[in-house]
Amino acid sequence: MDLRDRNKKGFKRLLRSFMYATQGFCYVIKHEQNMQVHLVVATIVLVAAYLVQFPLIHWLILLLVIAGMFALEIMNTAIERTVDLVTAEFHPLAKRAKDIAAAAVFVYCLFAVIIGFILFIPALMRLL
Numbered sequence: 001m002d003l004r005d006r007n008k009k010g011f012k013r014l015l016r017s018f019m020y021a022t023q024g025f026c027y028v029i030k031h032e033q034n035m036q037v038h039l040v041v042a043t044i045v046l047v048a049a050y051l052v053q054f055p056l057i058h059w060l061i062l063l064l065v066i067a068g069m070f071a072l073e074i075m076n077t078a079i080e081r082t083v084d085l086v087t088a089e090f091h092p093l094a095k096r097a098k099d100i101a102a103a104a105v106f107v108y109c110l111f112a113v114i115i116g117f118i119l120f121i122p123a124l125m126r127l128l
């Protein structure tokens with residue numbers, strides 16, 4: 001992007017930002033296996049929520065958790081690429097940065113699973 005463009009405001013710039021964000025999103029889906037796994041799991045969970053007829057509040061919580069998961073995985077990928085840009089060599093700080101970014105995804109995943117159980121167990125009990 002031309003540096004002068006950065007100071008421009010308006011709809012065109014907004015549209016361009018949206019286009020860049022879409023490119024980033026497509027990149028992560030295409031190249032990150034973890035993101036592909038998240039997509040498959042999210043689809044299964046959404047279908048299951050539909051089948052057990054989640055109430056509105058459960059849908060909202062579920063969508064928030066799924067959106068957070070996607071956003072965090074995207075940020076993790078951004079950190080990985082930035083570290084790769086800084087060094088192609090083995091460096092303890094590069095390891096720290098990537099491991100910590102991965103830990104953020106892991107912690108979120110863990111709590112997402114717990115929330116999933118809390119939401120689905122009563123719905124499944126009702127069905128049985």
Ligand SMILES: Nc1ncnc2c1ncn2[C@@H]1O[C@H](COP(=O)(O)OP(=O)(O)OP(=O)(O)O)[C@@H](O)[C@H]1O
Pocket residue numbers: 032033034080087088089090091092094095096098099102
């Ligand atoms: N430059 C580096 N220096 C030291 N350790 C590194 C470096 N690059 C990667 N690592 C170590 O290897 C692990 C895997 O890194 P990699 O870049 O392959 O990411 P990944 O976890 O495989 O992510 P993904 O498969 O989602 O792209 C990191 O978590 C880190 O421990």
